[in-house]
Structure formats: C-alpha cells, structure tokens
Amino acid sequence: MKPAKNPWWQTAQTPRQGFITGSVWLFVAAGWLVLALGDPSPWRWAFAAAWAVVGVGYLVSAVVLRRRQRDSG
Secondary structure (H helix, E strand, O other): OOOOOOOOOOOOOOHHHHHHHHHHHHHHHHHHHHHHHHOOOHHHHHHHHHHHHHHHHHHHHHHHHHHHHHHHO
C-alpha cells in the first residue's frame, strides 16, 4: 500500500513554513488594503483579497499539518 499523498489544497510542507509564509502573504494583503484605502481602485481591492486568500490558505494548511503531527506523535 502506498503512503497517502498530500491533499491538493495543502500548500505548506511543514507547519512552521505554513505559518511564516501565511503571515508574509497576509502582511502583503494588509499593504494592498492600505493602498486601496488611499486610492480605492477596484484592482487594488482585488489584489488585497487575492493575497489574503493565499495567506489564509497557507495558515489553514499549517494548522492541519500541526494537528496531524500532534495526533500521530
């Protein structure tokens, strides 16, 4: 029997990498949000939302990995 593969949505390889990368992307999203508040063009809001989604994706992946590690070990 082959070992199970990571789900397609799992972006991080380790919890630490997921938390760091997710935090960086959320920081970038916050920067785009500040820019969007100063000049509310639709593409600035779109960039802020896109980076926020990526950041949250990394954080969710990190939390799932952390829970798996805690349950198995």
